[in-house]
Amino acid sequence: MTSLAGFLAASLALVAVPGPNLVYIVTRSAQDGRRAGLVSALGVETGTLVHVLLAVGGLATLVTDHPLAFTALRYAGAGYLGYLGVRTLLRRPGAAAGAEGAPAPRRLLRVYGDAVLVNLLNPKVVLFFLAFLPQFVPTGLPAGQTRARMLLLGVVFLALALALDLGYALLGAALAGRLGGTPRGQRRLSYAVGGVYLGLAALVFA
Template sequence: MTSLAGFALASLALVAVPGPNLVYIITRSVQDGRRAGLVSALGVETGTLVHCLLAVGGLAALVTDHPIALTVLRYAGAGYLAHLGVRTLLSRPAQAGDGPQQPARGRLLRVYGDAVLVNLLNPKVILFFLAFLPQFLPTGLSAAGTRARMLLLGAVFLAVALTLDLCYALLGAALTGRLRGTPRGRRWLSYAVGGVYLTLAALVFT
């Protein structure tokens, strides 16, 4: 139990460090409101679940055994962030008659899908499950016991990450709700969000 508590605290510290996942959640809630932020948090953690299952199945290890694969994944993630940035800058802000209403179902599905991809293309998450998580595995476990323990740790990490992500989504939506209520505010939020995506993508190449 103590090791689980320590793992939960370590997971909290890691999730709190800004990265593509956190930036995506905050920018979605800032630009599109609370519902989009919450959906993006669910999408990001769906990607985390996939990473966890791949690590348990041993498939993620194949990626880390080939440095070129991690490099490709890294640049693919940067490219996708750049795509999101350009798409945001070119998108037409909602008209004044639309008000600060929540996005339609189709837009929410795209927000969810983008969130999943942002996480899946984040090599740091793969490295987390292969380098950090095993440090909390007891010695002497059988293969089945190791997989079961990894699933348990993955569930703990998922719960911590989802809780924090939802908090960030709610906070981002609350702080910018008034800005989204005006055409000028929505336009400047689009510029800010697009700029954040492009800056984050550019950092990969520096």
């Protein structure tokens, strides 16, 4: 129980601390509405599922065991955030909306894909599953049991993260009505969101 409690605390800290995943969900929901926010949360946790499977299979160590590969991952993540920032700044107010102001299906698919990539290119998540996850697995277990235990913990993390991310999406949607109700408000929101993305990208090079 203590081990599980420690794992839940570490998982909560990872999800709650502001980072690219949280920022993407909140800003996407604030800019495009609740549906886009919920889709972005699902996309982020799809990326988490991939991280879990890579860690369980031992493939994720290929990144951390090679400094150049890990550095490339960091810069790729920063580059993608920079791309999202520029794209947001150039976006015309209301350009992505479909009927009745709802995001068009194609737009939602892009939101989902962007969310998956933001998570997959997040070094913090990679390190969590490689550095923290094994600490909560008893040593001396057969390889099969070790993988099963890691998979179980990964699923627990995924469920907790998804619940919190859905809450962040609803929070972002609540902000949308206050900040982006007019074309001018939408433009200001785009500037703010784009600036946040560019700021996160710049932190990598600081």
